[in-house]
C-alpha cells in the first residue's frame with residue numbers, strides 16, 4: 001500500500017480501517033469483472049459465466065414483465081412518496097402475510113408478527129442486533145452462506161461458529177445433518193471456552209448443500225433451543241425454489257422425503273419467544289435488486305425493538321408497493337411458483353447429468369438454485385491455496401466463475417458452489433460444456 005493511501009486510512013476508525021482493507025467476499029471483484037464480460041453466442045462468444053452469486057436470472061424476466069404491467073396499469077398510491085410504518089406499510093404486511101400463509105408456510109400468519117427490511121442481509125443484521133450481545137455466538141452448520149460472518153459480526157459483534165456436521169459430502173445424503181445431540185456437544189464445547197451459544201441458524205432449503213430439514217427434525221431442534229434459551233432462526237429465503245424430486249433417480253424420492261415443511265408450522269405449535277423465520281423475495285422471485293426481506297416472529301419484544309432499529313434498513317416504498325401489487329395477483333403467483341420449480345429443476349438436472357458423466361461427487365439438491373460439488377480429486381494438494389488455484393484456473397480457462405468452498409467454512413478442501421440459475425438455460429449448456437471439457441482432461445487421474 002502506498003504512503004498516501006495509508007495516511008488516508010489512518011483518518012478512519014479502527015473498524016473503518018478494517019473494512020477499508022478487508023473485502024467482504026473473495027469472489028466479488030471477479031463477479032463484477034465477469035458481469036462486464038458476459039457470454040453471448042453472437043456478440044461475445046468467449047465471454048464469462050458468473051455462476052458464483054445466487055441470482056435467479058431464469059425467472060427474472062417474467063417478474064420484470066409483471067412489474068412493468070403494474071407500473072403501466074395501476075395508479076400509484078400517495079403513501080409511496082412519503083414515510084411509512086417502520087416495519088413496512090400496513091397494507092403491504094397484510095398482503096405478505098396472506099402470501100406466506102398460502103404459499104410458503106401453510107399456516108396462519110398475522111401481519112403484526114412481520115417486519116420488512118432491505119433484503120435478507122438487513123434482516124440478518126437487525127435480528128442479530130436484537131437477539132444477542134456482542135461476543136455471543138451464532139452456531140451455523142457448515143458449509144454455510146459466507147456473508148453471515150459480516151452480517152452478524154460487523155454491527156452486532158456476534159461471532160460465527162461453524163458446526164462441522166460431516167467430513168465429506170458423500171456422508172450427508174439429502175437430509176441436513178443437525179441433531180439435538182450435536183447441539184448439546186456444541187453447547188458444552190462453547191461453555192468450556194467461556195462463550196455463550198445464543199443463536200442457532202439454519203437454512204432450509206440450505207445454501208449451499210440444497211438439503212432440507214424434515215418436520216420432526218425442525219421440531220426436535222426447536223424443542224432443544226427453547227429448553228436451552230437459544231434463539232432458533234430458520235432462513236427460508238429459498239423456500240419456493242424447490243427441486244422436483246419425484247424422478248426416481250433422485251435419492252430423496254426413494255426415502256419419501258418430498259414434502260417441504262416451513263418452520264412456521266413449528267412456530268405455531270410451540271408459540272415461543274425463541275423461534276423466528278426469515279424470508280426474502282431476492283431468490284424465489286429473482287428480484288434481489290428490489291431489496292425486500294421479511295422476519296416473522298411471535299416475540300412481541302423483538303417486533304417492538306425492530307420498529308426502532310429498522311429505520312435505516314427500511315424497504316423503499318416503491319419496492320413495497322410493486323411487491324404488494326404482484327402478490328395480489330393470485331393466479332400469477334400460483335403459476336409463477338410452478339414455473340419456477342420446473343425451470344430450476346431443468347437447469348439442475350442438466351448440471352448434475354454432466355457431473356455424473358465426469359464422476360464428480362455432488363449433494364443431490366432438494367431446493368435452492370445451486371449445486372455443491374466436490375472437485376477435491378482435481379486439487380494438487382489438500383490445501384486452501386490449491387483450492388484457490390483450481391478455482392482461478394477454471395475461471396481463466398473456461399470463463400466459468402464458481403465460489404470456492406473455503407468461503408463456506410467447511411473443513412474439506414476442494415468443494416465449490418455453482419449457481420445454475422445465474423444465466424439462461426441455453427448459456428448454462430455452454431458453461432457446462434466448457435467446464436466438462438476442462439475437467440475431462442484430467443479424467444485419467
Ligand SMILES: Cc1ncc(COP(=O)(O)O)c(C=O)c1O
Pocket residue numbers: 054118119120121122145203207235237280281282288292293
Ligand atoms: C442464505 C442466504 N441468506 C441471505 C442472503 C442475502 O439475500 P438478500 O439479497 O435478500 O440480502 C442470501 C443471498 O445469497 C442467502 O443465500
